[in-house]
Amino acid sequence: MTAATNTKRNLVTAALVAPAAAWLMIFLVLPFIAMLVFAFGERAPEGGYQAAFTFAQFANLPTRAAAFWNTLVLAPVGALACLLIAYPVAYYLAVKANPRYRLILVSLVVVPFWTSLLVRTYAWMYILGSRGIPNLLSMIGIEDVRMLNTPGAVLLGIVYGYLPLMIMPIYVSLEKLDRRLLEASADLGAKPVSTFFGVTLPLSLPGVMTGVALVTILLLGEYLIPQLLGGGKVFFIGNALVDLFLQSRNWPFGSAIAVTLVAVVVVILMVAMRIAFRVAGTRQVDLV
Amino acid sequence: MRAFISSVYLFLYAPIALVVLFSFNAGRNASEFTGFSTAWYGKALGNTFLVSALQNSLMIAFTSATLAAIFGTMAALGMERLAPRNRAIFDALFAAAIVVPGVVIGIATLVALVAVFSFVNPALASIWPGEQPPQLGLGYGSIIAAHGLFSMALVTMIVKARIASLGRDIVEASSDLYATPLTTFRLIVLPQILPSILAGFLLAFTFSFDDFIIAFFVAGSKTTLPIYVFASIRRGVTPEINAIATLVLVASLLLILTARILMREKKTKSGE
Known part of the structure; x- marks a missing residue:
């Protein structure tokens, strides 16, 4: 290849990636830098941001301990609850289901994930609200049951909202599993249960890790589910952030919380990646 | 079981x-x-606030998904020509765009734009020859930009996976037969990646159409359909919201099913 064609090739490559690179710089990297700068600033008297360099915002984090506590407890608990339901479903879809219906059944799992979380959460407001299940219970004589605005309602909403996202990666890892390994295990006299725990489960661990990490991370930033189903009683970091940015306009403190949230996300990702890589070298996530 | x-x-x-x-x-x-x-549907569609929120959402979703489809496809094509180290930087940034919670993307974009506007607006005012200098502010542009970020990462991921599954031999055969790179792209590569670009577009559209939390932060005084629905829900559950919700569900259902059919076609064609 001559120098001229090489230069031309490089120019084409640069032109191809330039718009995306600019977008990533202006709307991802720059905003993160701005957020970091704000986190060390002070709140202006009228709200918003005032330039300064102080750790006061981070020192203030304990005042929002309840939001962190709720989030850091309910996010992993929610992810584990999703996992307990998702694993059998993924296993059924990948191993047991009739291949003829498999694609339809998988589609039926994926589709809810791509429909509005707002609408799906609203559905539960409807069901758990005073005119829903509590109303039906009062007809058979059980009065005054409160379901909405409880931690249980938030957990239910979480499982409902994020179950598809947990099923998919586990399904993908189980589907890739080499069937001959299962046959070999059976031929060597292993009972189905020991084949499952000795072969299937370890080989599907990357999918499990991906699912748990994805769901946990997205839950850490969740706002709608605790807002609509927790009714201000069960609030997450996301609710504290909306309050700080859009109501009390304490942007530096809000930025400090957001920066802390990102730090937690990064730690979880690193741990999950390390475990997933140790088990098997795959990073593929099928979201669709 | x-x-x-x-x-x-x-x-x-x-x-x-x-x-x-x-x-x-x-x-x-x-x-x-x-x-x-069907009275509640009539009531919903007669609601001018709702209809204008719906129009805003459709316009924002269409624009951000179109930009994402074009730039995301270009990035996917360009990335495989990059040196491994630069490619890894892109991979990491796109992964961040997908995995960082929407609430954080919304906040970071809000903070950065407001900071930029506070520099740019006085500067514009001082150099503007006319009486009324333009004021940059939050609105459609900021929502499109923030949605475009996630969408572009999504399209790039989907198209890149498709390119990776393409046979190199057919591209080489084309150039051996003296096709220019552009002709090869137009006649060989593009037709094969087109379904995945379309699928990426539809998913990006769906994402933008359904997103509440990012728009909530960067919409300024503008209203999108999810923001309108959220505000209505807080005022109380009514059958009218059910009607709107049903329309939203049907729209996203059609989009996602079309996207899946497009992506499936690619799989059967390549014999996977």
């Missing part, structure tokens, strides 16, 4: 079905179905 699987599917679909069912309820009561009626 069958029973368990069936009940999970019931769990996934029964609540949605209930919302749809009660959107056709003649009465206002949420616990009693008093008769079939």
Whole structure:
């Protein structure tokens, strides 16, 4: 290849990636830098941001301990609850289901994930609200049951909202599993249960890790589910952030919380990646 | 096991079905179905606030998904020509765009734009020759930019996977037959990646159309459909919201199913 064609090739490559690179710089990297700068600033008297360099915002984090506590407890608990339901479903879809219906059944799992979380959460407001299940219970004589605005309602909403996202990666890892390994295990006299725990489960661990990490991370930033189903009683970091940015306009403190949230996300990702890589070298996530 | 699987599917679909069912309820009561009626749909579509929010959402979703489809495809094509180290930087940034919670993307974009506007607006005012200098502010542009970020990462991921599964031999055959790189792209590569670009576009459209939290932060005084629905829900549950919710569900259902069919076609064609 001559120098001229090489230069031309490089120019084409640069032109191809330039718009995306600019977008990533202006709307991802720059905003993160701005957020970091704000986190060390002070709140202006009228709200918003005032330039300064102080750790006061981070020192203030304990005042929002309840939001962190709720989030850091309910996010992993929610992810584990999703996992307990998702694993059998993924296993059924990948191993047991009739291949003829498999694609339809998988589609039926994926589709809810791509429909509005707002609408799906609203559905539960409807069901758990005073005119829903509590109303039906009062007809058979059980009065005054409160379901909405409880931690249980938030957990239910979480499982409902994020179950598809947990099923998919586990399904993908189980589907890739080499069937001959299962046959070999059976031929060597292993009972189905020991084949499952000795072969299937370890080989599907990357999918499990991906699912748990994805769901946990997205839950850490969740706002709608605790807002609509927790009714201000069960609030997450996301609710504290909306309050700080859009109501009390304490942007530096809000930025400090957001920066802390990102730090937690990064730690979880690193741990999950390390475990997933140790088990098997795959990073593929099928979201669709 | 069958029973368990069936009940999970019931769990996934029964609540949605209930919302749809009660959107056709003649009465206002949420616990009693008093008769079939499409009155709530008429009421919803006669609501000018709602219709303008819907128009905003459609415009934002179309623009951000189109930009994402074009730039994301270009990035996917360009990335495989990059040196491994630069490619890894892109991979990491795109992964961050997908994995960082929406609430953080919304906040970071809000903070950065407001900071930029506070520099740019006075500067514009000082150099502007006319009486009324333009004021940059939050609005459609900031929502499109923030949605475009996630969408571009999504399109790039999908198209890149498709390119990776393409045979190199057919591209080489084309250039051996003296096709220019552009002709090869137009006649060989583009037709093969087109379904995945379309699928990426539809998913990006769906994402933008359904997103609440990012738009909530960067919309300024503008209203999108999810923001409108959220505000209505806080005022109280009514059958009218069920009607709107049903329309939103149907729209995203059509989009996602089309996207899946497009992506499936690619798989059967390449014989996977």
